[in-house]
Amino acid sequence: DQQVKQNSPSLSVQEGRISILNCDYTNSMFDYFLWYKKYPAEGPTFLISISSIKDKNEDGRFTVFLNKSAKHLSLHIVPSQPGDSAVYFCAARLGGAQKLVFGQGTRLTINP
Amino acid sequence: ETGVTQTPRHLVMGMTNKKSLKCEQHLGHNAMYWYKQSAKKPLELMFVYSLEERVENNSVPSRFSPECPNSSHLFLHLHTLQPEDSALYLCASSPLLDEKLFFGSGTQLSVL
Numbered sequence: 001d002q003q004v005k006q007n008s009p010s011l012s013v014q015e016g017r018i019s020i021l022n023c024d025y026t027n028s029m030f031d032y033f034l035w036y037k038k039y040p041a042e043g044p045t046f047l048i049s050i051s052s053i054k055d056k057n058e059d060g061r062f063t064v065f066l067n068k069s070a071k072h073l074s075l076h077i078v079p080s081q082p083g084d085s086a087v088y089f090c091a092a093r094l095g096g097a098q099k100l101v102f103g104q105g106t107r108l109t110i111n112p
Numbered sequence: 113e114t115g116v117t118q119t120p121r122h123l124v125m126g127m128t129n130k131k132s133l134k135c136e137q138h139l140g141h142n143a144m145y146w147y148k149q150s151a152k153k154p155l156e157l158m159f160v161y162s163l164e165e166r167v168e169n170n171s172v173p174s175r176f177s178p179e180c181p182n183s184s185h186l187f188l189h190l191h192t193l194q195p196e197d198s199a200l201y202l203c204a205s206s207p208l209l210d211e212k213l214f215f216g217s218g219t220q221l222s223v224l
Contacts, residue, residue: 002154032211043116043202043215044155089155093211098143098162100213102155 003027004092006103014111019077021106023090026071031095035064035075038087038105047088048075052095080110115139118203118216126224127193133219135186135203142208144186146178149200149218161186162208193223 005024013019021035031052036044050057050064050073057064063076077084090103116137125131137144146158160168161180175197177189186203200220204213 004154034211036215041217041220043118043204043217046212046214049211091155097168098160098206098209099145099157099168100211101157102147104152104154 002104003030004090004101004103006088006090006106008106009104010107010109012109012111013080015082016079019075019080019084019108019110021075021077021088021090021108023073023075023103024071025073025092027092027094027101028068028071029095030092030101032093033064033066033073034091034093034100035062036089036091036102037084038089044089077108082110082112084108085110116203116205116214116216118201118219120219121217122220122222124222124224125190125193127195129193130189130191132190133188133201133203133221135188135216137184137186137203137205137214137216139205139214140207141205141214142183143206144180144183145204145206145213146186146188147202147204147215149202151199155202158188190221193221195223198222 034049035047038044066073087105089105091100144161147155158172159178179187200218202218203216206213
C-alpha cells in the first residue's frame with residue numbers, strides 16, 4: 001500500500017517557465033511533507049518542507065502548496081533553470097515517528 | 113560535502129560473500145537510517161536508530177544486519193544476499209524529532 005504517490009514519472013519544462021510537480025498521499029496522520037532533489041550518483045538533497053498546519057511555504061524559487069482536503073501537495077519552481085534537472089521525491093513524515101515515507105519520484109528535465 | 117559519508121560507493125559481491133557498508137555523519141545528529149532504492153521504486157526504509165537504539169526494523173530479511181556503535185557511525189552487514197538485493201543503499205541522519213533527513217551519496221550494490 002503506497003501512502004505517497006507521484007503519478008508523473010517525468011516532466012519536461014522550458015527554461016524560464018514554471019515547473020509544477022505533484023504528489024498525493026493517503027494517510028491523514030502525516031505531520032510534515034518534504035521535497036527532495038536527487039542527481040545521478042548522489043544522495044537526495046533536502047529542498048523544502050511544510051507542516052501539515054500550513055498551506056504554503058516559500059523559499060526563493062521554490063514554493064510548496066498543501067491541500068489537506070484533497071490530500072495533495074505540489075512543488076512550484078519558478079523560473080526553472082537547467083540545474084533544476086533532476087529527480088524530485090515527495091516525502092511525508094508520520095506524526096511522532098522518526099521516519100519518512102517517499103514517493104516514486106518525478107524526473108524533471110529543463111530544456112533550453 | 114553533505115556531512116554524511118558512505119563507503120564504499122560501489123560494491124560487487126557474490127551470493128556467498130560477507131561485506132559491510134559503512135556510514136559516518138559529521139553533523140552531530142542523534143538519529144540514523146538505512147534506506148534502499150531499487151530501480152523505479154520509492155525509497156524504502158530499512159532501519160532507524162535513535163540514540164544508538166534500533167527503533168524501526170521494516171520487515172527486513174535477516175541477511176541484512178545493522179549495527180550502530182555510536183551516534184556518528186552506522187553499518188549494514190551483508191551476508192548470503194540474493195541478486196534481487198542489488199540496489200542503491202542510502203544512509204541518512206537527522207536531529208532527533210526533526211523532519212529533515214540528510215542523506216549520503218549511497219552505495220550502489222550489485223549481487224551476482
